[in-house]
Amino acid sequence: MKTIDLRSDTVTLPTQTMREAIYHAELGDDVFGEDPTTNRLEKIAAERMGKEAALMVASGTMGNLVCLLSHCRRGEEVILGDQSHTFLYEAGGISAVGGIHPHTIANQPDGTMRLEDIEAAIRGSNLHFPRSRLICLENTHNRCNGSALTPKYMESVAKLARERGLRIHLDGARVFNAAAALGVDVKELIRYADSVSFCLSKGLSSPVGSIICGSNDFIAEARRNRKVLGGGMRQSGIIASAGIEALENMVDRLAEDHENAHRLAEGIARIPGLSIELNRIQTNIIYFDMANDQFTAETLVKQLSGRAVKVLQVGPERLRAVTHYGISAEDIDLALAAMSEVMASS
Ligand SMILES: Cc1ncc(COP(=O)(O)O)c(C=O)c1O
Numbered sequence: 478m479k480t481i482d483l484r485s486d487t488v489t490l491p492t493q494t495m496r497e498a499i500y501h502a503e504l505g506d507d508v509f510g511e512d513p514t515t516n517r518l519e520k521i522a523a524e525r526m527g528k529e530a531a532l533m534v535a536s537g538t539m540g541n542l543v544c545l546l547s548h549c550r551r552g553e554e555v556i557l558g559d560q561s562h563t564f565l566y567e568a569g570g571i572s573a574v575g576g577i578h579p580h581t582i583a584n585q586p587d588g589t590m591r592l593e594d595i596e597a598a599i600r601g602s603n604l605h606f607p608r609s610r611l612i613c614l615e616n617t618h619n620r621c622n623g624s625a626l627t628p629k630y631m632e633s634v635a636k637l638a639r640e641r642g643l644r645i646h647l648d649g650a651r652v653f654n655a656a657a658a659l660g661v662d663v664k665e666l667i668r669y670a671d672s673v674s675f676c677l678s679k680g681l682s683s684p685v686g687s688i689i690c691g692s693n694d695f696i697a698e699a700r701r702n703r704k705v706l707g708g709g710m711r712q713s714g715i716i717a718s719a720g721i722e723a724l725e726n727m728v729d730r731l732a733e734d735h736e737n738a739h740r741l742a743e744g745i746a747r748i749p750g751l752s753i754e755l756n757r758i759q760t761n762i763i764y765f766d767m768a769n770d771q772f773t774a775e776t777l778v779k780q781l782s783g784r785a786v787k788v789l790q791v792g793p794e795r796l797r798a799v800t801h802y803g804i805s806a807e808d809i810d811l812a813l814a815a816m817s818e819v820m821a822s823s
Pocket residue numbers: 535536537538539562563615617618619648650651676678687
């Protein structure tokens with residue numbers, strides 16, 4: 478029986494064309510700058526994002542860390558959301574490795590941080606304070622319902638950052654989902670950021686890899702910091718070949734994942750004992766809650782797993798499901814049938 482795995486879009490497997498591209502990839506030593514496939518991917522990515530240059534890294538976590546190391550010196554401060562992936566789920570790398578001081582402010586349920594909160598967090602010049610250097614945004618926002626930040630919001634943060642001499646880094650792990658949901662070119666979401674990292678290995682289905690983009694000078698510094706982290710790879714065209722396929726052929730289908738997420742969310746809203754805020758669903762990530770005294774989220778996860786459906790528990794009563802390549806509308810209906818069955822037995 479096929480397992481319907483909705484825990485994350487990181488479970489996606491490479492497509493057949495990716496596997497063929499990997500097999501046929503033209504290779505060289507990328508630390509010498511001689512891997513033609515990696516060079517090609519970086520050129521395609523920079524053009525696609527509207528930035529001067531790009532660099533492939535091993536993961537989204539490495540992409541964010543390399544970018545923050547390239548923007549901030551030890552003891553300098555980054556302003557970021559208290560629900561951001563970098564703050565919550567990147568093993569404290571910015572502090573552990575970079576000595577970068579995180580200054581968290583509240584994320585709103587739509588993934589934004591209020592401009593007045595950002596402004597209040599920016600330090601004045603006083604020898605007691607760390608120096609504020611960078612603002613980090615996340616688009617789509619994973620913990621905040623997979624919400625898409627609009628170009629208008631990004632522009633307003635950029636204006637504030639410019640006025641106060643700060644830079645912006647965008648954790649755009651799923652920025653193509655944001656662009657698809659908002660119906661805008663991805664460049665519209667990137668243009669206000671000095672650097673961006675995005676993942677090839679989530680909804681775009683590559684097996685490994687993320688890309689960071691920025692100015693030529695920024696990427697030269699990032700290349701050095703990637704090396705510091707041991708992230709200089711040799712015949713990296715093996716990975717990059719799949720990344721080219723991902724960028725060329727997997728972006729346009731993301732809308733299908735969003736339709737499936739809506740289908741799933743609407744189905745969950747009809748199941749007694751589960752609750753969901755339907756108006757929050759924008760992309761491929763949905764959160765929902767147990768509204769039933771008999772059952773915890775842990776029990777639901779276990780019972781669903783016995784029916785070959787996997788969802789992620791993110792709190793005692795809270796769960797997450799993510800749609801992605803390899804999950805069809807029919808799979809969503811099967812997952813909903815399993816959820817109804819389990820909840821009816823509670
Ligand atoms: C918003 C966001 N940023 C960064 C990452 C990190 O990506 P990786 O798992 O490739 O390190 C994730 C992973 O889920 C994410 O959701």
